[in-house]
Amino acid sequence: MTAAAVPTITLNDGTEMPQIGLGTWKLRGDDAVRIVREAIELGYRHIDTASSYGNEEAIGQAIRDAIAAGDVTRDELFITTKAWQDEQGADRIPAAFQDSLHRLGLEYIDLYLVHWPDPTQGKYVESFEAVARLQGLGIVQAIGVANFYEEVLREVVEKTGTVPALNQVELHPGFSQAPLRTLHEELEIRTEAWSPLGRGIVLMNPVIDEVAREVGKSTAQVALRWAMQLGCSVIPKSGDSRRLAQNIEAASFTLTPAQMDAITELDHQQGFGRVFDDPRTFPA
Template sequence: MGAMSTYEHSTPARKLIDGSEIPQLGLGTWKLTGDEAYRVVREAIEIGYRHIDTATLYDNEEVVGKAINDAINAGDISRDDLFVTSKVWNNEQGREKVNKAFQRSLEALGLDYLDLYLIHWPCANQGLYKETFEAMAKIQGLGHVQSIGVANFYPEVLQDLVSGTGITPAVNQVELHPGFSQASLRALHDEMGIITEAWAPLGRGELLKHPQIVSIAQAHEVPASVVILRWLVQLGCVAIPKSANKDRLAMNLHIQDLTLSAAEVSALEAIDQEPGMGRKYGDPEVFGN
């Protein structure tokens, strides 16, 4: 496994609890498949993305891996400069199943190692997340994955995982966006040394027309998406927006050109209090159980 590099392009990075670095802006690939997925990953790497997020559930690991490997073989990027994440799906939790699931993901991606491997949902009623995570830690110990973490873990299962295994996840990837800023969970992550990673950071695009966000964007003469992503970066989060549009992908990289004031950060967090705001997608206390 190559040593993790310091990212020299425009995307800032956070140091994980194991000493690795994770770029704070990545490419989400949920619902990207086939030729479109290949094109988007190649274009994202070309314009400066170094963090690619996929999962077994997305059914695109093979094409995402082909795009990554073609970019490497073309000399566009080296493997050590990329940060690649995948996730184990709910029906493959458990000591034996996760080992096989990991190998399938690695083979589908055509990579020698992953930078980050996550439990996709806790599925607490299965009672398997602790043994799954312990098995992932053994995979990490063999050098096949740099960092291990979880996704969609809420405080009770997160604390149970750590107390039961003695291992702290490097990352918890959760739904997080204006209107659902997860302040208490982020505070717990900070206490535990876990990096917060936001999926659906743009609320699947619904938040790009929110008056408060549009007002801040107009004041800085930047797109609304850049305001949201910069807000997340200033909160210390990692964000993985998805777009199939190369121009939008390029615009999102301009987070380094913007700094939000403390008042603007607070105004964005205050969107949580507005009627109709909150979680937009599956509740992890229910989903998968």
């Protein structure tokens, strides 16, 4: 099997990150090990997990097995994990990080994120500041946040003096997060799209279907390519071998400006928008 070539993007600290990764939310146990191994064989080098997913041990096992089999080296992989709500706070982040590191069985993490701002706790600033201190110890390469909206993102930068390398947010056709991406560009923060296929809902849209027919690709590939051409990294999840292979091939073609505009315009159509929880209120 020939591994697909995946382009990389550069974070604001100089770190190179594969633009396409594998999301692992809801993957568990032996299935998680199998899927991650298969993804690595296909060419995935960016694997995204989190303490709250309950699968860091399985992800770590898959990584160790792939390295032992000679499929990949640790330096070729880019591993992301995240601190959950109950791990927030200056006093809790260091232990939470070490717990994730232990469960993964790794010596370092490539990217560590504060998973949600959780305004009900009000600890997102001190949590990110604690993450930044971990980076100074050399056990995490890059640091960032997930699901941070404009106000809290500005607050974190102003109060800590540190700019996150990346903000991982819900983003898909029909919800392009234009205002947030504008702020990211201003602050030189990379946008990473979780649920880039919008739970599959957007794949049934006639606009995306028409573009897919024009370029001879699947609707999922078109949705991923659209996000990539916006400058985002994407972390689609799939347990299906055929779709895993299709998703990573989203780097193999280009959409025209007209096709990009047609998909972006879905933001203004009724029935589109955010599919998952709003970080301004979650988990309340």
